[in-house]
Amino acid sequence: MRVLSTTKFTMLRLVRNYxxxxxxxIVPIVMLTIFSLILSGMTNEEGxxxxxxxxxxxxLTFQLFGxxxxxxxxxxxxxxxxxxRMFVAPFNRTMYALSIMIFGSIFxxxxxxxxxxxxxxxxxxxxxxxxxxxxxxxxxxxxSSIVCVxxxxxxxxxxxxxxxxxxxxVGFVMLAGLFFPMPQNAVFxxxxxxxxxxxxxxxxxxxxxxxxWAEAWLQANIVLAAIVTLFLVMIVVGxxxxx
Amino acid sequence: xxxxxxxxxxxxxxxxxxxxxxxxxxxxIFFPAxxxxxxxxxxxxxxxxxxxxxxxxxxxxxxxxxxRGVIKRLxxxxxxxxxxxxxxxxxxxxxxxxxxxxxxxxxxLRGQELYQPFALFTLYLSFSFTALAIALAWISxxxxxxxxxxxxxxLIFLMVLMGGIMMPxxxxxxxxxRIAVILPTFxxxxxxxxxVYGRQTSNFMLINGVLWLYTLVxxxxxxTRKMQ
Amino acid sequence: MxxxxxxxxxxxxxxxxxxxxxxxxxxxxxFAAYDFILLLFLILLTSLRWRxxxxxxxxxxxxxxxxxxxPYHAVSYYGLALPIFELAQRGKWLFALLFFxxxxxxxxxxxxxxxxxxxxLFVGFFSYAYSLNQQQYKEEADExxxxxxxxxxxxxxxxxxxxxxxxxxxxxxRYRMARQxxxxxxxxxxxxxLALQAHEYVEEPDEAHKLLQEVKRRLKRSTLNLxxxxxxxxxxxPIGVENLEYVALYFQQVSISFRKxxxxxxxxxxxxxxxxxxxxxxxTNIARHSxxxxxxxxxxxxxxxxxxxxxxxxxxxxxxxxxxxLRSLKMRARSLGGSLSVSGDxxxxxxxxxxxxxxx
Numbered sequence: 001m002r003v004l005s006t007t008k009f010t011m012l013r014l015v016r017n018y019x020x021x022x023x024x025x026i027v028p029i030v031m032l033t034i035f036s037l038i039l040s041g042m043t044n045e046e047g048x049x050x051x052x053x054x055x056x057x058x059x060l061t062f063q064l065f066g067x068x069x070x071x072x073x074x075x076x077x078x079x080x081x082x083x084x085r086m087f088v089a090p091f092n093r094t095m096y097a098l099s100i101m102i103f104g105s106i107f108x109x110x111x112x113x114x115x116x117x118x119x120x121x122x123x124x125x126x127x128x129x130x131x132x133x134x135x136x137x138x139x140x141x142x143x144s145s146i147v148c149v150x151x152x153x154x155x156x157x158x159x160x161x162x163x164x165x166x167x168x169x170v171g172f173v174m175l176a177g178l179f180f181p182m183p184q185n186a187v188f189x190x191x192x193x194x195x196x197x198x199x200x201x202x203x204x205x206x207x208x209x210x211x212x213w214a215e216a217w218l219q220a221n222i223v224l225a226a227i228v229t230l231f232l233v234m235i236v237v238g239x240x241x242x243x
Numbered sequence: 244x245x246x247x248x249x250x251x252x253x254x255x256x257x258x259x260x261x262x263x264x265x266x267x268x269x270x271x272i273f274f275p276a277x278x279x280x281x282x283x284x285x286x287x288x289x290x291x292x293x294x295x296x297x298x299x300x301x302x303x304x305x306x307x308x309x310x311r312g313v314i315k316r317l318x319x320x321x322x323x324x325x326x327x328x329x330x331x332x333x334x335x336x337x338x339x340x341x342x343x344x345x346x347x348x349x350x351x352l353r354g355q356e357l358y359q360p361f362a363l364f365t366l367y368l369s370f371s372f373t374a375l376a377i378a379l380a381w382i383s384x385x386x387x388x389x390x391x392x393x394x395x396x397x398l399i400f401l402m403v404l405m406g407g408i409m410m411p412x413x414x415x416x417x418x419x420x421r422i423a424v425i426l427p428t429f430x431x432x433x434x435x436x437x438x439v440y441g442r443q444t445s446n447f448m449l450i451n452g453v454l455w456l457y458t459l460v461x462x463x464x465x466x467t468r469k470m471q
Numbered sequence: 472m473x474x475x476x477x478x479x480x481x482x483x484x485x486x487x488x489x490x491x492x493x494x495x496x497x498x499x500x501x502f503a504a505y506d507f508i509l510l511l512f513l514i515l516l517t518s519l520r521w522r523x524x525x526x527x528x529x530x531x532x533x534x535x536x537x538x539x540x541x542p543y544h545a546v547s548y549y550g551l552a553l554p555i556f557e558l559a560q561r562g563k564w565l566f567a568l569l570f571f572x573x574x575x576x577x578x579x580x581x582x583x584x585x586x587x588x589x590x591x592l593f594v595g596f597f598s599y600a601y602s603l604n605q606q607q608y609k610e611e612a613d614e615x616x617x618x619x620x621x622x623x624x625x626x627x628x629x630x631x632x633x634x635x636x637x638x639x640x641x642x643x644x645r646y647r648m649a650r651q652x653x654x655x656x657x658x659x660x661x662x663x664x665l666a667l668q669a670h671e672y673v674e675e676p677d678e679a680h681k682l683l684q685e686v687k688r689r690l691k692r693s694t695l696n697l698x699x700x701x702x703x704x705x706x707x708x709p710i711g712v713e714n715l716e717y718v719a720l721y722f723q724q725v726s727i728s729f730r731k732x733x734x735x736x737x738x739x740x741x742x743x744x745x746x747x748x749x750x751x752x753x754x755t756n757i758a759r760h761s762x763x764x765x766x767x768x769x770x771x772x773x774x775x776x777x778x779x780x781x782x783x784x785x786x787x788x789x790x791x792x793x794x795x796x797l798r799s800l801k802m803r804a805r806s807l808g809g810s811l812s813v814s815g816d817x818x819x820x821x822x823x824x825x826x827x828x829x830x831x
Contacts, residue, residue, distance in 0.1 A: 421499075
């Protein structure tokens with residue numbers, strides 16, 4: 001269990017990655033603040049503040065990008081910068097990769113929780129069901145980590161893998177129709193609803209808030225299924241690459 | 244003009260750049276039109292964001308030169324920094340002009356409702372210059388091009404959000420409306436509004452004039468020679 | 472020399488603050504969006520000033536733009552603070568007073584405006600005085616630096632002169648000895664040799680005896696002369712390595728073991744002078760700063776170098792800058808083509824190495 005002794009340093013690295021913190025914590029906080037200023041006092045048809053929707057979307061959207069630090073560390077440690085050192089170190093590299101992934105996800109979840117706390121206690125919005133929202137945040141962050149690891153392992157050029165992960169993030173935001181409405185056809189409809197982790201998790205939280213738990217579990221479980229499938233893919237691809 | 248041609252070649256050199264520089268404007272043409280807002284099709288409303296991204300992407304060449312020490316070598320070459328900078332900027336301008344032209348002509352061919360295409364083209368050009376100047380000033384602060392790009396990305400989002408390109412300004416509270424005026428993106432959004440609803444040409448000239456003023460300010464700020 | 476607050480930074484900081492205030496005032500007031508152009512103009516002019524050294528008359532542009540906006544909004548009146556500051560910062564504060572006219576035409580109560588103008592004037596004047604002072608200090612520092620360099624050069628010249636004087640003295644002494652040997656000893660010895668040669672050919676015993684007596688007298692006289700010359704040439708004060716030994720011997724504070732090896736006669740007088748100074752400096756340092764009980768002094772001439780080593784068993788306080796004594800010794804050692812190094816790793820250690828001149 002030598003890998004355990006590295007976890008502290010993985011965490012330290014994550015905390016000291018100031019650019020990452022700027023992009024995944026400060027920017028969302030600023031954007032949440034701006035949105036809360038813009039949308040203050042506006043309500044939708046059901047009488048809920050408009051900002052609640054936006055905050056939920058923002059918190060979940062930034063989880064799409066949470067895997068990028070995992071990706072960078074994996075690339076540095078196992079494929080480029082520290083590769084030789086890791087290969088002579090007496091521990092299980094697969095477990096190490098897994099620990100980086102787990103801690104990256106946990107860190108991303110923590111950032112999400114910080115955003116929730118900020119929006120509740122500073123901006124004054126009310127999250128209906130903390131546990132359920134955090135569960136969905138966790139699913140999103142794990143999914144993002146897995147997708148990023150797959151990109152890192154499949155694509156030889158790391159730069160391209162980085163671009164792909166950005167496309168994954170921005171692409172699903174666009175497909176969810178957050179920037180502008182997507183064209184109406186079967187493919188886009190699917191990718192804007194049940195084929196899109198972002199819409200699924202937003203839908204799950206929303207359904208949970210409305211008390212529609214069957215729908216909520218269904219949507220959350222689709223994401224979970226995607227995670228399990230991609231996890232298997234990741235193991236296959238990752239083993240090949242780590243050899 | 245060697246630097247000019249070379250900059251053009253370098254800009255289109257890498258595959259990612261090529262895709263980014265050509266596909267982005269073409270994609271814009273095919274974006275759908277909005278319902279109540281914006282009055283222009285989404286692609287044309289958001290083209291400002293793309294211009295901002297393209298500008299920082301293009302100016303990466305300068306920051307790369309700085310990191311590699313090319314600027315240091317240029318200072319002993321029989322060429323002035325002014326020439327280097329102006330030819331680089333000129334090459335970027337040419338690329339941006341091409342992109343704007345592609346977007347406008349493509350939109351006209353596809354039959355998008357552009358109201359006053361020529362005014363729109365002028366506005367895009369003015370804003371391109373502003374975006375380039377801002378990017379130039381921005382990269383003069385940074386040493387690492389990735390960090391410069393990432394931080395600028397978040398800055399673009401904030402600028403675009405607060406300037407009224409992504410959301411109509413009418414929704415904003417009063418204070419936010421006033422703060423928005425400071426941002427160049429506000430004037431771009433204003434210009435877009437004029438293209439749709441505008442009557443007086445003088446207003447449009449004024450909007451472009453403001454964008455040019457921004458360009459001058461940021462050019463002055465960004466034209467300092469940084470050796471690193 | 473690192474300075475944390477250059478006048479230029481101060482000036483730019485104030486400009487930025489000014490623009491920040493104007494922008495804030497613009498945001499908080501009820502002004503039209505197009506009036507922001509005034510601020511943009513002011514920002515442009517200020518950034519030009521940041522980048523280039525605009526002449527003083529360029530404030531007329533600021534003032535003119537502000538004047539154009541007088542009828543439209545109050546920010547333009549506050550904008551006059553910029554030209555006031557720029558003029559004051561260039562030492563033309565009398566002209567800056569002209570802009571105070573803005574106070575009387577302002578269509579609103581102008582107490583705060585007055586306050587703001589006075590502040591701008593004061594800060595401008597302050598930074599003017601600040602930069603003037605800095606300029607003066609810089610010039611003074613430059614002069615002092617120049618004087619110090621000149622002194623160092625004089626010192627080097629002196630050292631070189633000392634070396635050449637020592638050489639000259641040695642040559643003159645040699646010449647004197649040669650002359651003395653030639654004048655007194657030479658004649659007698661030659662005479663004796665001639666007398667001995669003549670003795671071979673003389674047949675009369677009386678004559679031969681007289682000649683032998685003459686030779687004997689002459690040889691006796693030359694022996695006496697030789698002894699006198701040598702005695703005269705030998706200095707009474709200890710010189711060379713003896714002097715070093717003498718210094719070490721009479722050093723009271725710590726017990727010193729002195730060792731010497733090699734052909735020390737090859738060492739020139741000016742080398743001994745430096746080595747003696749080094750030894751004295753080292754011993755003085757030991758006496759003054761060290762808690763040592765024992766010290767070891769070694770003088771070795773090997774190959775083409777002479778080496779002096781002083782080592783004690785005390786503990787050395789780290790991070791001590793070498794004193795002026797050691798510094799000047801280092802300099803002198805360098806001027807003789809050698810080196811002097813000091814280390815405090817294991818007791819105090821001083822090593823001075825000088826190259827020996829090849830025999831000419």
